[in-house]
Amino acid sequence: MSRLVVVSNRVALPGENRAGGLAVALHAALSERGGLWFGWSGRTVRDASGELREHRDGDIRYVTVDLDRADVDGYYNGFSNRTLWPLLHFRLDLVDYDRATREGYRRVNALFADKLAPMLREDDTVWVHDYHLIPLASMLRARGIGCRIGFFLHVPVPSADLLMAMPDHQRLMSTLYAYDLLGFQTRRDRDRFQSYVRLYGGGRAVGEDLLEAPDGRRFRIGAFPISIDTRHIAHQAAAATAKPAVRELRASLRQRLLAIGVDRLDYSKGLPERFHGFERYLRRHPDQRGTMTYLQIAPITRGEVGEYQQLRSQLEQIAGHINGGHAEPEWTPLRYVNRNFPHATLTGFYRSARVGLVTPLRDGMNLVAKEYVAAQDPQDPGVLVLSLLAGAAQEMTTALLVNPHDLDGVADAIAGAAAMPLGQRRERWQAMMEHLLRHDVHAWRHDYLHALESC
Ligand code: F6P
DSSP, rough: OOOOEEEEEEEEOTTSSSSHHHHHHHHHHHHHHEEEEEEEEEESSSSOOOOOOEETTEEEEEEEEEHHHHHHIIIIIIIIIIIIIHHHTTTTTOOOOOOHHHHHHHHHHHHHHHHHGGGOOOTTTEEEESSGTTHHHHHHHHHHHHHHEEOOOOOOOOOHHTTTTTTHHHHHGGGGGGGSEEEESHHHHHHHHHHHHHHHHSOOOTTTTTEEEEEOEEEEEEOOOOOOOOHHHHHHHHHHSSSHHHHHHHHHTTOOOEEEEOOOOGGGGGGGHHHHHHHHHHHGGGTTTTTTTEEEOOOOOSSSSSSHHHHHHHHHHHHHHHHHHOTTBBBSEEEESOOOOOOHHHHHHHHHSSSEOOOOOSSSSHHHHHHHHHHEEEEEEEEEEEEBBBBBGGGGGTEEEOOOOHHHHHHHHHHHHHHHHHHHHHHHHHHHHHHHHSOOOOHHHHHHHHHHOOO
């Protein structure tokens, strides 16, 4: 087995809270075969010397590099999160395109290529992750790297007509042709990418899952839906019910049902719509009045980006409005919390919740949906209310699927979940759990790496 080299924007160093699905999955892949994980340290420094920091954990080497303020603003806050993120989540209205941030993005990708190239061996397998690093393979190839390089996009691919609205789209998108395998979350993402290549990217399909770039270079594409460590989460959730934080949450409910949402504070997650949907539930279903508490955990991310700051104030305003209009002296319908919790505690929270609310406006996959299912008590499982616009909806087909823009539909799904008889809850849950046991994160990385290594 060749050495695995993972490259991603953030690197989860040993001992850090590996709450993100990406971190869990990649750590598992690296610990199995040994290797190197390279990326940004997450630190913004005054004078970035380009010096590498190195940590070791058994057979895994972690190498990170600091960035200076101009690079973080151009590459991370700018082009990655104000241009590509909204574009890839179908939000052309929020795209801010700027040649200066595009240059920052190019500069940081070139820095990554400069630092990484000398560490690579002929027979390495390199696996690059996500929209921050689209041009990395082409830059490594320009530095003489010939080994296998794969890319996995964690976020959605929008339709070809949205992609081509980005100025200079071809210049960026054609750098993807330097990879050997492009992995997407769902079949639909894969298909939309293929349409883009055919319509605006100058390439063509030459076989099932095989595309050809204008210069004749061939590369594979495929759908590899990311998943979770299902068995681990099921055990973790069962054990977590003894944790003080979980017991205190349960006691605080005073026999009321719990609905839970856990999302980064991001506009793609549809939080304002979800809050309004919950208020609609309170109004439309007076028979259930006072029987449910909704806990929304929404840790702040990308707090330096304007759209995220605006979203935060908007949510504070809506939460205040809902509680002001509906709370009783002894009951607060919505508990809105901006802090993060240890992953194990979250699984205990999921298990305590009759309703899991996962209603993004767009999401590549959404691992909270899968974790919520895996964390349930098989004897008394809760109900997942899931957006049709999340990649997870392609697999979690026995969830209550909703359109997050349809507030009445969301409200009725919450009420339906709260009232659902045990037999039906079990049936729906079992179907999803069986799927997750077969298609867990280990199957995901094996499938991807097998496909990459057979290129
Ligand atoms: O969903 C895309 C993604 O890159 C995830 O893989 C990751 O957990 C998340 O966004 C992190 O965002 P950030 O590092 O910008 O907080």
